Amino acid sequence: MRIQHLVLMFAVVWLFGASLVSAEPGYAPGDPQSCLGCHGEHGMKPAAGILSTVHGQKANPKSPMATKGCQSCHGPSAQHLTDYSSGKPAKPAITFNAKTPVAQQNAVCLDCHQSRERTHWLGSPHEFAGVSCAGCHSVHTPRDKVMHKNTQVDVCVDCHKEKRAQMHKRSAHPLAEGEMTCTDCHNPHGTRGESLLVADFVNENCFQCHAEKRGPFLWEHAPVRESCTNCHQPHGSVHESMLVARGPWLCQQCHMASFHPSTAYSGSGIPPAGAAQQMLDKNCMNCHTQVHGSNHPSGARLTR
Numbered sequence: 297m298r299i300q301h302l303v304l305m306f307a308v309v310w311l312f313g314a315s316l317v318s319a320e321p322g323y324a325p326g327d328p329q330s331c332l333g334c335h336g337e338h339g340m341k342p343a344a345g346i347l348s349t350v351h352g353q354k355a356n357p358k359s360p361m362a363t364k365g366c367q368s369c370h371g372p373s374a375q376h377l378t379d380y381s382s383g384k385p386a387k388p389a390i391t392f393n394a395k396t397p398v399a400q401q402n403a404v405c406l407d408c409h410q411s412r413e414r415t416h417w418l419g420s421p422h423e424f425a426g427v428s429c430a431g432c433h434s435v436h437t438p439r440d441k442v443m444h445k446n447t448q449v450d451v452c453v454d455c456h457k458e459k460r461a462q463m464h465k466r467s468a469h470p471l472a473e474g475e476m477t478c479t480d481c482h483n484p485h486g487t488r489g490e491s492l493l494v495a496d497f498v499n500e501n502c503f504q505c506h507a508e509k510r511g512p513f514l515w516e517h518a519p520v521r522e523s524c525t526n527c528h529q530p531h532g533s534v535h536e537s538m539l540v541a542r543g544p545w546l547c548q549q550c551h552m553a554s555f556h557p558s559t560a561y562s563g564s565g566i567p568p569a570g571a572a573q574q575m576l577d578k579n580c581m582n583c584h585t586q587v588h589g590s591n592h593p594s595g596a597r598l599t600r
Contacts, residue, residue: 322372322389327365330377334385335366348438358408368402369435392430404431411484417528445477452478458480459531466467467539468532481530498523502530515596519550520588543579 325528328347335343347361351369354361361369367373371389372478379386392401406417409429415425422569426588432442432451441447449471453460463471468515471478478484481501482492495501503510519526527546535542541549544561552560563574573582581587584598592600 306431320372322374322411323364323367324372324377324563327367331366345437346435349435349440351435360408362503371404398426398428401428401430404538412485416483416488418486421492422484423486426582446474448479449474450478452484462529465532465534467536469530469538472562473532498525508587511589513591514593515586515590515598517587517589517598542572543581547580 302306319388332339332344335341337344337534342488344459346366351359352361353359356362360366367388369390369392373388376388377385385393390396390400390404390524397464402423406414410417434440434442442451449463453463462468464597479494481494482525484492487493489496489501493501493503495597499521499598508545509524511521524530525540529540530538534538539546550558552558561574564570567576574580586598586600588593590596590598590600594600
């Protein structure tokens with residue numbers, strides 16, 4: 297296989313050698329045909345799939361393939377075609393792997409992709425952590441996993457393993473079922489808000505789906521207006537409704553005043569030791585049903 301590969305490479309050099317003199321200095325001629333001689337569908341490192349993507353549309357003047365072909369991203373790579381001094385082809389000017397600095401890799405992508413969702417990339421958590429574009433995206437394949445609803449989550453949780461565990465807990469958003477994707481809530485390229493949320497604030501993010509919780513309400517519940525995450529763990533929880541703790545203990549983190557409820561509830565109210573209504577079924581919400589806010593004239597205690 298190695299001998300066949302070398303013979304094929306020399307054949308490519310011979311076919312395009314006549315135009316080497318007239319080519320732009322450093323750039324190999326005949327791109328992408330000269331590249332596909334080795335990187336075709338059955339090559340050692342196949343990359344022909346890019347021709348089925350937006351990057352490979354030569355009729356589109358904004359496409360890399362319409363300018364310098366493969367070398368639009370990989371840089372001037374004539375030596376990759378002709379230099380075998382080390383016994384194997386010299387590397388292209390830019391390779392999208394661990395051997396090329398992340399900043400150099402990303403600079404190639406950002407040369408075109410700077411607007412819209414990528415506006416806040418510089419200084420974002422992923423950029424600051426040294427994440428490369430190629431670490432998430434696969435541009436040589438017709439189907440980039442991170443761009444498709446059914447496979448995007450798998451790409452994200454490959455690094456965010458704690459989120460993988462949370463989304464498989466008993467109460468979670470339907471990420472594991474493929475009904476949601478990470479980018480429904482987050483923009484991995486950077487945002488103005490916290491945690492790469494697509495909205496500027498946590499609540500605005502949640503209200504995109506949970507509009508009934510938005511209000512305004514006549515009777516507001518202060519922690520709800522402040523942040524949904526005061527009470528909910530959005531990636532998944534062992535408690536009902538993705539709560540960060542089970543009621544009444546969640547409620548009593550704030551509601552421990554000199555009036556009701558002034559009793560610190562414990563397991564003594566659970567059968568067979570006892571049967572306190574504040575410990576059973578929906579606990580505090582047995583009475584305080586409108587915990588997100590109420591518009592009822594008598595809803596001051598969020599009971600109606």
